[in-house]
Amino acid sequence: MEAIDVLFADFLNAINAAEVNLENSIFKLILSMILGIAVGMERKRKGQVAGVRTFALISMGACMAMLLSIYVPQEYLGLKNGDPGRIAAQVVTGVGFLGGGAMIHMRGSVRGLTTAAGIWMVATIGMSVGVGMYLVAIVGTLLILVTLVSLEVWEHRRRIGQETKVISVKINKVGVDVDEYKRVLTANEVHISTFYMQSNYDENVTEFNFVVMYRKDVNLQTLFEKLRSVAPTKSIRLASQVDI
Numbered sequence: 001m002e003a004i005d006v007l008f009a010d011f012l013n014a015i016n017a018a019e020v021n022l023e024n025s026i027f028k029l030i031l032s033m034i035l036g037i038a039v040g041m042e043r044k045r046k047g048q049v050a051g052v053r054t055f056a057l058i059s060m061g062a063c064m065a066m067l068l069s070i071y072v073p074q075e076y077l078g079l080k081n082g083d084p085g086r087i088a089a090q091v092v093t094g095v096g097f098l099g100g101g102a103m104i105h106m107r108g109s110v111r112g113l114t115t116a117a118g119i120w121m122v123a124t125i126g127m128s129v130g131v132g133m134y135l136v137a138i139v140g141t142l143l144i145l146v147t148l149v150s151l152e153v154w155e156h157r158r159r160i161g162q163e164t165k166v167i168s169v170k171i172n173k174v175g176v177d178v179d180e181y182k183r184v185l186t187a188n189e190v191h192i193s194t195f196y197m198q199s200n201y202d203e204n205v206t207e208f209n210f211v212v213m214y215r216k217d218v219n220l221q222t223l224f225e226k227l228r229s230v231a232p233t234k235s236i237r238l239a240s241q242v243d244i
Contacts, residue, residue, distance in 0.1 A: 020071040032063035032129040035141040059126035066130025095123040168237040171206045190214040
C-alpha cells in the first residue's frame with residue numbers, strides 16, 4: 001500500500017513540476033485531448049463540420065505549443081520555467097484561421113460563429129493544460145458545455161433562439177406583388193432580412209427568395225399553406241443556401 005502511495009505521490013510531483021518532463025508532457029497531451037473531445041462531441045451532435053477529431057487536435061496542438069514554449073528555453077537557455085509567451089502567443093492568432101474556416105457565409109447570414117468561438121476557446125483550454133492549470137482547464141471545459149447545451153435549452157424555452165433560412169416561392173404568373181408575402185411572413189413572426197426576385201416571362205414564372213429568421217417553434221407547414229394561398233403557387237422550398 002505504501003508503495004502505491006509513493007508511486008502516486010511521485011506521479012503527482014511529476015505532472016505538477018514547473019519544468020517540462022516526459023511524464024507531465026504525456027499527461028497534459030492526454031488530458032487536453034480528452035477535454036477537446038468533450039467539446040467536439042457536442043459540436044458534432046449539432047451537425048457541425050468541426051467535430052470530435054478537429055477539437056481534440058486543436059486542444060492537443062495548443063497544449064504542445066505551450067510545452068514547446070517552456071521546453072526550448074528550459075533546455076537551451078537554462079531557464080527553469082522557460083518563456084511560455086514565445087510560441088504560445090502565436091496560437092491565439094493562428095487558431096483564428098481555423099475559426100474562420102468553420103464559418104459558412106450565406107446570402108444574408110453567417111453560420112458557424114459558435115463553433116468558431118468554441119475552437120478558439122478549446123485552444124486556450126489546451127494552453128491552460130500545457131502550463132499545468134488542470135483544474136482551470138477542466139472547469140473551463142465544463143463551462144463551455146454548459147454554455148453550448150444548457151443555454152441553448154434556455155433559449156428555446158424563452159423562444160430566443162432563431163433559425164436563419166431561405167424560403168423560395170415559385171409562382172405560376174408574372175407581376176405578383178411581394179408585399180402580400182411580406183405581410184404573411186410578418187404576421188407569422190418571421191423576420192425578413194432581405195429578399196430577391198426573379199421573373200421569367202417566357203415561362204410565365206416568378207420566384208421570390210426570402211432570407212428570413214424565425215423561431216424554431218414556428219409551424220412551417222401552416223406558414224407554407226398561407227404563402228400558397230397568396231397566388232397560384234408552383235413550389236415552396238426551405239433551404240440553408242440558395243443560388244440566386
